[in-house]
Amino acid sequence: MCAGACKGVVLALFYGASRDLQPRPSVRKHMNAEQAYETMIALSREETLLASCLDLLEWDEEVSMPRDGVEHRAEQRALLAGLVHDRETDPRYEELLAAVEGSALVSDPESAAAVNVREIRRSFKKERRMPRALVEEWARVTSIAQQTWAESRRNDDYASFAPWLEQIFALARERADAVGYEGTRYDALLDDFEPGMTTERLVDVLSNLQQRLVPLVASFRDTPASSEMLERDFPLERQKLFVESAAAALGFDPRGGRLDVSQHPFCSAIGPGDVRIALRYHPRDFGQGFFALMHELGHALYDQGLDRAFYGTPMGDAASLGVHESQSRLWENHVGRSEGFWRHFYPPLCDAFPEALNDVSLDAFRRAMNHVAPGPIRVNADEVTYDLHITIRFELELALLSGDLRAAELPGAWNELYERHLGVRPRNDREGCLQDIHWSEGLIGYFPTYSLGNVYAAQLFAAAERAVGPLEESFARGEFAPLREWLREHVHRHGMRWPVPELIARATGEGPDASYLVESLTRRYRDGH
């Protein structure tokens, strides 16, 4: 019974053994481009299929797994992650890509073959440049850092987390240097989440956004609270029924997905025909479950709208995290907070919760759903202040990556920026720089995709409205198909066909432009507060 002491030894052997399983190159000599392409696609599909098994393990861990299963699950995940990594870096890709690139098969850059070859080359190049030792060190450090972060946050003890954060940013520099970049190191990290986006462009977009949002937010500072009626009793079982019927009405296909409960809301696309939403409800906070639904539903509709025939290849995958986030933020904010939406859904909502809402008018309810109140916590932020939480994080992670800011100095810098941009000062690090899990997971360059999502969402919504007519009026009639089908036609079904700026330009007639977001917020929030 050496469960404790021997574990390290056994695991070392274990992963030692696992590492030996290298694929044997078996690419035939003199393959033509078509044969090479088909083999490459088969490899890509197998890699995706194996990664989708890992997705199910992760979904189950959040939704179903009994508490004591956690150690075993960590071992299952480590094994599959290793096998997926082996496939991502399979040396056969090099030969196969060489046999296809430049051939007639990829002469049309918009063809599925050209897109798949372009994107497989892009990710293979990155994966192969990453030394296995760095991949393992990264996995080890972020795994411990997550545990440390959770503990530090619980105890409001930033000092115990700081050294880990310092180490994560040091490793992030190593990663950036390993994969290479043209402008700055941050470009290399950003590329994992928003391919093709540069730091320079992002600074441009986000600082512009910040400059225009700060005065808008300041104008709300003295608005008295008016969302009290969302914090009455909303029995959980009835919330779930309401949310399920709303999801179906908006176009979530229940034969190809499911709704569950978890600690953190998320959407997981296990594979074609299997897209799962998990939500967190609160019996005295209707907005928590409802906005989580609208957000995750946006992700789910994107996943359900990808072209199944291309599953397992870049053509069947989302364009970027920013575009994915544009879909969730679009349904959450432009639909779920709209007057048209509630003209349709408020009557059934009152039927479901008569005790809580019998003295609340549609107008008062809708104002409560759109209440603006600067606060220290990002996940509780309203639509107007949300992006300022992001621009603050963006500024800080740039400084941490460059070394201009040391991890030890983070709390002071954090609090100062909150005071300057949002007019609130966190009372402690729990509601300050310890609030988000992302950096402890090694997600650096990820936060900006939330704001990019908001930018794309406002622009896509405006374009959809120009194309199909006044959307709020169709929402008021309970019609969501016009918007959904427009998104499917212009965004979802294209997968990674075009780089993001081109996808946005083709869908909306112009490149990404933050003005739509600022205008939309200004127009919608100017009155009524």
Next chain:
Amino acid sequence: MCAGACKGVVLALFYGASRDLQPRPSVRKHMNAEQAYETMIALSREETLLASCLDLLEWDEEVSMPRDGVEHRAEQRALLAGLVHDRETDPRYEELLAAVEGSALVSDPESAAAVNVREIRRSFKKERRMPRALVEEWARVTSIAQQTWAESRRNDDYASFAPWLEQIFALARERADAVGYEGTRYDALLDDFEPGMTTERLVDVLSNLQQRLVPLVASFRDTPASSEMLERDFPLERQKLFVESAAAALGFDPRGGRLDVSQHPFCSAIGPGDVRIALRYHPRDFGQGFFALMHELGHALYDQGLDRAFYGTPMGDAASLGVHESQSRLWENHVGRSEGFWRHFYPPLCDAFPEALNDVSLDAFRRAMNHVAPGPIRVNADEVTYDLHITIRFELELALLSGDLRAAELPGAWNELYERHLGVRPRNDREGCLQDIHWSEGLIGYFPTYSLGNVYAAQLFAAAERAVGPLEESFARGEFAPLREWLREHVHRHGMRWPVPELIARATGEGPDASYLVESLTRRYRDGH
């Protein structure tokens, strides 16, 4: 969009690609026995860990998966099954086993090392003898046969299933010939489920059992039905609550497992700390959910009682399917049908279902739970008639394997045996030879483990009672730990340490003996009917 037509081609490429991933032998030369053993155990653990990912996919398919996820799930399962098979037949085992066998490390045959080496050798020898073409043909045929069986059963159309059954038995002969056997072909199949058991011994045990049960069953034939009160209204939500509290009282650890609902009851041990029970409830049949719980709970307690330190090796695995079934049948029949159990649980049951049970005495309820009525369907069978369903299947699968019986002749032979042994004649093949899924899945040699389980269960229960005192009295006090801990001590924690007959002999003082089952049934069912 070639989802239909191209699929075959893509999949062929796909599995072609997957098959190339052969492990590269990396066993160091001149490894000593300890090093070889540790490497072998690491391989065994990785194989088990990967198989446990497949277990989760299967659990999820039964319990959670949305309907349209079925095709993707089939591809995930095929991929993982292939990777598991590659590991089972990993050529490194040959060298490693050779370096350990005969060494001082395995000189004590009861040591963990000796047991693991013995069992890894046994299964490796079998797996390696199976040609890959046969493994693939087996997977292909049983997969189609299952679909055909379901369709044939729905339409009560045995003729369409018969050719597939014929083919399955032909392939079973090939499998037996490939792995080899000493006595008859059936020995080779049996060995997959009950290692070491021979056809000769099994004929002996089961024909003896049949001879003694037929007259016992005949004596019940004219008993009037008395289980009407189990078919009143038992609201599902209250059944679930009752079953959950019963599971906890009996010792199921909810931090290390969970209870769910599925179409077919089953228990799945995903890994240490994660053992899951799935049940089927019926709102007007209390017995369905309750007996399913007691049965699967027996499996779960065995899985929760295995020694975690040996997880991933034979020492941490169940002794056999028959022994596993002994645990489920013991809790289902010797506990769940006992008077002591209901003296404790009937009052809370009446509290949970006052409408259904307010006019039912404990005695009348218990008699209903033990009602004996020969019928055509195995899964609905009472405890007394159950084994006759098994002996009939055993006789028929022996005849089908030898070729004495052709698949086309099965319905006649089936119905004749039911009439002869149980006094009932199925009205059609749906309630006759099409009722079970097993043969369509290729499970031949599996049915007898149910009766072996009953035989072992009665013998173990008697031994436990001799050791710890009258069990029904402890049940009546709500104490189930004495029985559970005795089983843990004498069965669970030993894993595959001994061949089954020796495990039974060490636990009970004598080798397997069906007399205990016949005596237990006779004693418990003699009165009161």
